[in-house]
Amino acid sequence: MLSKVGKFExxxxxxxxxxxxKLALPxxxxxxxxxxxxxxxxxxFGYEQISKDNVAWVLSKLSIEMLDYPGFDQNLTIETWVETVAHYVTQRCFRASDSKGNIIGYIRSVWAAINMETRRPINIATWHPDLAEYIAADMECPVENFAKIPAVTDVKQDASYSVSYSDIDINCHMNSIKYIxxxxxxxxxxxxxxKYISRFEIVYLMEGVFGDELNLYKQDITGNESIIDTKKGEESVCRCRIVWKDKKEV
Amino acid sequence: MLSKVGKFExxxxxxxxxxxxKLALPxxxxxxxxxxxxxxxxxxFGYEQISKDNVAWVLSKLSIEMLDYPGFDQNLTIETWVETVAHYVTQRCFRASDSKGNIIGYIRSVWAAINMETRRPINIATWHPDLAEYIAADMECPVENFAKIPAVTDVKQDASYSVSYSDIDINCHMNSIKYIxxxxxxxxxxxxxxKYISRFEIVYLMEGVFGDELNLYKQDITGNESIIDTKKGEESVCRCRIVWKDKKEV
Structure with a gap:
């Protein structure tokens, strides 16, 4: 059995x-x-392997906490492991380190496995029991658990875009990172x-496809915290919460 | 003296x-x-070295000709060399090869060196005579020389965007590739x-900055050739010519 934690540079x-x-957050x-x-x-349990079962991983939530961002010509090491496996979701965590080996960030993500035909979530624990064997119980991810990101109540639209060629991924849906x-x-x-982004959270609610007209609504919670609601008509496609820190505070 | 041709994977x-x-053209x-x-x-004669003279390289024209595009998990090898050095411009060429060593594309580019304060071009031949010593006379780049890309005469605007955070490079101008x-x-x-893009040409005419509202005008020359004019008000910021080929022709 391979090590529970994977390390990528x-x-x-x-x-x-x-x-x-500095490295851009997206x-x-x-x-x-x-x-x-x-x-x-x-x-x-990668993309190709599970597609044989007609199943795909879908990113549901992502939360990135960074103390610092590496600059040009430096390295970023990403370690990743499975933290939990529940019936319908699995959490995967990441630890980011700079060229000197200093930990500069942690990331928590929530994934569902969906049947590609019905688009319904499948029971991960029974479908792939081996996933739980890879839970790295000794690894810690200090990223706060996901809190609900409320809808933006402000009606003023702050921007809009049409989902285009460069937004579309190999599954013909909007690329998760492009929303960011x-x-x-x-x-x-x-x-x-x-300022720099100290914490970035996103929850994915609907899948965007080519040609969708998406509208963005921003609401400032404090001077350093904003919520951005990306909507298709009346429905939220995804919601982000951004927490900024002043660079001088670093 | 280093070899005239640089090779990067x-x-x-x-x-x-x-x-x-497949690898996206941008x-x-x-x-x-x-x-x-x-x-x-x-x-x-790189960015950092010439910035000590208060000089910066500015990409003026780019022409990309591809026979094929590598796919996920493959390698792309880029070889590059200086082809010509004239008073105010230098041409740099590139050869692209796939994982098997097959040549899949050639690229030609034209650069000016500008004084960062006056934004005026400087005489490259007298300022950096050593550049000419690196001309790789034995390398061939079959990419056609640049032909003028005419203005689009069609008045119908096809798209627009506001130059935003993700478009801006370290020089605080719009990133050359983001126009593409x-x-x-x-x-x-x-x-x-x-179809796939068989030939892509772009000529840069003005520098875009944050907040610029840019409008795109497309004119189809034939079913497989289009010109795209990116304008700020009445002035062209850059113009592209795209030549497509049917995938079944490959």
């Missing part, structure tokens, strides 16, 4: 950095999904100059 | 593929800019299902 290229020269999203995928593949990119794009550049 | 990760499972753009940057840095991504996003998904 990423080199920070210029095109994965934002204008501040790219951390890409890296952790890549790590999750490689960890699962190597252990027999579009949500961050409603903030002014000055916010990213003065 | 890229692994195709899932998040760099489009919905067809990512080829990221890879070649990365290769150009590393080639120049190693030879003494936005231009491709005006096509229907069915086009990417049936």
């Amino acid at each position: 990423f080199h920070i290229e210029s095109y994965t950095c934002d204008f501040t020269g 790219v951390i999203g890409n890296f952790i999904l890549d790590a999750a995928s490689n960890h699962a593949n190597a252990r027999g 990119e579009h949500a961050l794009n409603i903030f002014d550049l000055s916010v990213f100059k003065e | 890229f692994h195709i990760e899932s998040y760099t593929c489009d919905f067809t499972g 990512v080829i753009g990221n890879f070649i800019l990365d290769a150009a940057s590393n080639h120049a840095n190693a030879r003494g 991504e936005h231009a491709l996003n005006i096509f229907d998904l069915s086009v990417f299902k049936e």
Whole structure:
């Protein structure tokens, strides 16, 4: 049996950095999904293996907490493991370390396994009992458990976009990480100059497809906390909560 | 003296593929800019070195010709070299090969060196005569020389976007490759299902900055050739020409 924890290294290229020269948060999203995928593949419950059962993993919630972001030409190490397996969801955690080995972040994610035809969740514990054997009980992930992200009550629409070619993934749905990119794009550049994202949460509620017109509604809870509701008509497609910290506080 | 030709290898990760499972064209753009940057840095005329002279490289034109696109988990090798050095521009070429060593594409690019304060081009031949020593005369790049891309005369606006956080690079201008991504996003998904981009040309005319409202105008020249004009008000920021080929022709 392979080790419970998978370890993956990423080199920070210029095109994965934002204008501040640091790794952009959506790219951390890409890296952790890549790590999750490689960890699962190597252990027999990856995308290709489960698609033979007509089952697919669907990301339901993601919560990223970062103390620091690596810069250009540095490395980011992502360790990942299964934390819990319940009937219909499994939680996977991640630990991010910089080039010096300092822990700079933790990520918690919630996944469902769905039948690709019915789009209904399947019972993970009975379908793949071996998943539970990989639970890494000795690993700790200090990311707070998911709290409900309320709907935005403000009616003012802050931005909109049409789901386009570059948003679509290999499953012909909107890429989970692209929602994050579009949500961050409603903030002014000055916010990213003065602050960094200390905590980013997203809950996925509906699947976006090509041509969907999505509207974003932002509500500031405090000066450093905002909720962004991405809606298709009246229905929420996903909701994010962003907690910023002043860079000088670091 | 280092070899005239630099060789760089890229692994195709899932998040760099489009919905067809092939490397997305904008990512080829990221890879070649990365290769150009590393080639120049190693030879003494890279970004950091020339910024000491208060000079920056500015990409003026780019032309990408691809026979095939590598898929997920494959490698792409990019070789790059200096083809010509004139007074105010230098041409850099690239050769793309797949995991088996087959040549699958060639790219030609034109660069100016500008004074960062005056934003005026400087005479490359006198400022950095050593650049000419790196001209790889024995390398061939069969990409046609740049032809003028005409303005789009059609007045119907096909899309628009506001330059946002994820579009901005470390120089606080719009990232050259993001113009390509936005231009491709005006096509229907069915086009990417049936065709692939055989040739993509872009000429950069103005620098976009955060908050710019950019409008896209598309004109179809033939069923397989389109021009896309990206404008800020009345002025063109960049123009692209795309030549598609039917996938069944491959």
